Amino acid sequence: MELVQPELTALVTRCRTLVARGGRVLGIAGPPGAGKSTLAERLVAAWGPGAQLLPMDGFHLADDELARLGRGDRKGAPDTFDVDGYVATLERVRHRCADVLVPRFDRTLEAAIAGSLRIAIDTELVVTEGNYLLLDDDPWRQVRPLLDEAWYLDTDHARRVAELVARHEAHGRSHTAATAWVRDVDEVNATLIAERRSPPDLLVRR
Numbered sequence: 001m002e003l004v005q006p007e008l009t010a011l012v013t014r015c016r017t018l019v020a021r022g023g024r025v026l027g028i029a030g031p032p033g034a035g036k037s038t039l040a041e042r043l044v045a046a047w048g049p050g051a052q053l054l055p056m057d058g059f060h061l062a063d064d065e066l067a068r069l070g071r072g073d074r075k076g077a078p079d080t081f082d083v084d085g086y087v088a089t090l091e092r093v094r095h096r097c098a099d100v101l102v103p104r105f106d107r108t109l110e111a112a113i114a115g116s117l118r119i120a121i122d123t124e125l126v127v128t129e130g131n132y133l134l135l136d137d138d139p140w141r142q143v144r145p146l147l148d149e150a151w152y153l154d155t156d157h158a159r160r161v162a163e164l165v166a167r168h169e170a171h172g173r174s175h176t177a178a179t180a181w182v183r184d185v186d187e188v189n190a191t192l193i194a195e196r197r198s199p200p201d202l203l204v205r206r
């Protein structure tokens with residue numbers, strides 16, 4: 001199923017249907033710069049107090065660890081995340097045995113902050129978003145079975161690239177450095193995501 005520039009109300013209605021049939025965890029995947037975080041935040045705000053974000057970006061490896069592994073120059077690639085930690089967190093959220101504290105990624109600090117978000121047992125809808133939720137490669141393929149529904153968000157390529165460059169510039173990179181990072185890192189990841197993703201339940205075009 002595909003929705004082109006859907007109204008937020010239509011997506012919230014779909015979320016309500018998901019919860020009504022016993023689901024809880026919605027995953028939103030897509031390439032860098034597609035607008036996943038914005039959509040996830042809008043869904044949670046529209047739902048109200050019974051919804052909570054669980055951002056995949058909170059599981060970024062720390063810069064020190066990336067430097068030790070020699071991966072600091074491609075932060076954001078699939079192997080620069082704590083995938084096992086993310087999977088374990090999703091499992092705990094699904095089990096509903098206790099509240100779960102999860103990290104969030106602070107773009108100002110370019111670092112994950114532990115214990116920043118609380119997902120309570122009675123949270124009705126958990127929206128998790130990130131580049132690799134549908135990546136059909138180990139160890140990321142462990143994620144898809146833990147999502148009650150998965151959406152894939154995409155947008156016009158030129159628009160997405162321009163917004164990515166602007167984002168990197170806003171966080172301190174020069175235009176030249178931002179453009180190079182998008183070309184050499186973000187777009188490499190975007191190609192991988194497009195080529196190696198499993199089918200989503202819903203394709204959303206922004």
